[in-house]
Amino acid sequence: MTAPPAAAANTARAVRLHQDDDVVIARSQLVGGTMLAGEDVRVAGLIPAGHKVAVRAIEAGAPVRRYGQIIGFASRAIQPGEHVHTHNLAMGDFARDYAYCADARPTVPADSPATFEGIVRADGRVATRNYIGILTSVNCSATVARAIADRFRRDLYPEALADFPNVDGVVALTHGVGCAVDPEGEGLALLQRTLGGYARHPNFAAVLVIGLGCETNQIARLVESQGLAQSDFLKTFNIQDTGGTTKTVAHGVEIVRGMLAEANLAKRQPVPASNLIVGLQCGGSDGYSGISANPALGAAVDLLVKHGGTAILSETPEIYGAEHLLTRRAVSREVGEKLVGRIRWWEAYCDRHNASMNNNPSAGNKAGGLTTVLEKSLGGIAKAGNTNLVDVYEYAEPVRARGLVFMDTPGYDPISATGQVAGGANLICFTTGRGSAYGCAPSPSLKIATNNALWERQQDDMDLNCGTILTGEATIQEKGAELFQLMLDTASGRHSRSEMHGYGQNEFVPWQIGAIT
Incomplete structure (x- = not known):
């Protein structure tokens, strides 16, 4: 639809x-x-x-x-x-006809596959950016991680990366959990899966993981559970083992310095657009989102899939009431039932917490004209275009299928996009009608305005204006083609507005689920 x-x-x-x-x-x-x-x-x-x-x-x-x-x-x-x-x-209850696979159709590939200038890693994975990442096992190591990354900020220490122009930067992605959780519970497993996805992400040339030492989320178990291995590209240590904050920061700085030369060897080269994995987001939506920006993104997704690429639709509470439009496009009944299963999980989850699926839309969404989650969902699902739904993933699971897939996430954009990037997204496309200031390191994020007023007011944060669809100056298909080209250009190294402003490190927000004791 x-x-x-x-x-x-x-x-x-x-x-x-x-x-x-x-x-x-x-x-x-x-x-x-x-x-x-x-x-x-x-x-x-x-x-x-x-x-x-x-x-x-x-x-x-x-x-x-x-x-x-x-x-x-x-x-x-x-x-x-x-x-x-x-x-x-x-809101009200009503029956939906899931009609599994009724509208599934073969995808016709493009005659001439599109390309972008990507970075090919030694194992064949393709990156759109070339960062060194610093991850933390627990909130207790967040301060030292940020202190290490700060030593490589080009705005504070221009000389730190002067000899490494091919390195996009050093980023610290910290979080607020990692301890006081059930060591065998779903919450810790979800955090470890998220951290593992980031540690493997091709947009990181190398990764340093820092812990405190006594936390529940022990680094050794994290590494083992995620199939990772210590190497020149993955280093780990604990604050308690290195002798405190000052020594830890100094040690971390030296390790990062030792990673820079190898990371700087990365060169861009033409690669097929099939290597693009794009996370689809909409935040600060308004009554125009489902008319302009979301359908334009859907048209771009159709082009991406035609060229062999992958798009990840997410935000399960924001497809609620519209999921039947996706099950009709599922390539198999099994895929459709997996999606409905995630909907049922959310209904039970809300019941357990005395919450309502209609808690979404937010106050800003309502001010922009959206009334119920059903209305928001029908507009939000337009981001998915019209191609088949080929698979359904749980939060932060590695995305291996090509085509349109779904990942189960909350509707809160930082948590949702974090899961998509952990799953392999190397680009994020984010539509907004109310305005957004957002980034998602290590993957670039494109922000797409739904209306001209927003574009004129907040152009400093927007990458594309779809308000011209509302005025009749452009069609959905024209804007979709423009956005697809912008995806390719951004994947090739063109900086998004959020990258220019330095967004991305604070927006790493793993999904917290389960009891904290």
């Missing part, structure tokens, strides 16, 4: 997405008395930009449709021209 091109869907002041919809979307703020051309509806009261306007009478309890799909149920009777939002639209 993708929204139709805006040029075909726009009325003068609102956007209709499907002939069966009960609402249209305001392209700009509407005042009471405004007639909506093509709808024969007069607006009743003020309607903010990106919000919904009823185009027909809706009885209390009746389903309300956008994208031709149910986004909620009228909590009271709604008249034509009324603002449809949290005051009159609520």
Whole structure:
């Protein structure tokens, strides 16, 4: 499911997405008395930009449709021209037809495969960046890890990397857990899987792992459980063994210095676009996300898959209520049932914590025009384009399939993207309608604006504007092709806006699950 091109869907002041919809979307703020051309509806009261306007009478309890799909149920009777939002639209249960594999179709490969300038590691893996990484086993070693990385900051110590122009930098990725957890529990296993994924990531030329020494997450067990091995490219030690903070920082600096010469030998060369693994994210969404940026990203994903690449759709709570549109595209019933299984896990997880799946959308999403998680999900799923769903992964699992896959993650973007990168994503594409300041080292992150107002206000943080889809100046397919080329350019070394600002180290947030005692 993708929204139709805006040029075909726009009325003068609102956007209709499907002939069966009960609402249209305001392209700009509407005042009471405004007639909506093509709808024969007069607006009743003020309607903010990106919000919904009823185009027909809706009885209390009746389903309300956008994208031709149910986004909620009228909590009271709604008249034509009324603002449809949290005051009159609520969640409700309804059956979804999973129709496993019904819409799966063979993927037609591109006639001439696209390429980018990548870095080929000795084992054949392909990188889009060339960092040295410092990981921590526990929060207790976070301070020394950051102190070591700071010694190689180009803005503070220009001479530190002056002789190593092919090294993108030294980054410390720290976290707040690693101890006071069940040593045999799911929470520690999840953290270790995440750290293992980063330690293996091709965007790291070498990795240093630092622990305290007495934590639950012992480095030796981490290395063993993840199939890692000490080498010139993976070094580990503990603060307690090296003699405290000062000696640890000095020791770490010397180890990193010893890694730089080899890391600097990395050279870029043309490689097929099939080596791209792109994590799909949307954060700070608005009523336009499912009309402009998300469908444009979906069009880019279709091109990526056609060229043999991989896209990772995630944020399980943000496909809730729209998962049936993915199961229809599953390549097998088994893949479709794996996705539904993750949905059922989330329902049980929320029940255990007395939470609701409709906790999402956030306050900012609602201010931007999204009312229920069903509505957000239907817009968010447009990021996945129209190709087959080929596999489903749990959080931070290595992604081995090519094509469109799904990874189970929370909707919170830093946690979700952390899982995607641990799974192998070497590029992140992040749509936003409210504005985002985000990066995801060691993988570059592209931020895509849904509307012109955001682009004009926060262009300093945005890499691409899809607001021109709303104004009819560009089509979804045109923006999708532009975004696909931007993916290739960024994978080839072009810096994203978040990289220019130095984002990426603080956004490493492994999923914390399970009891902390």
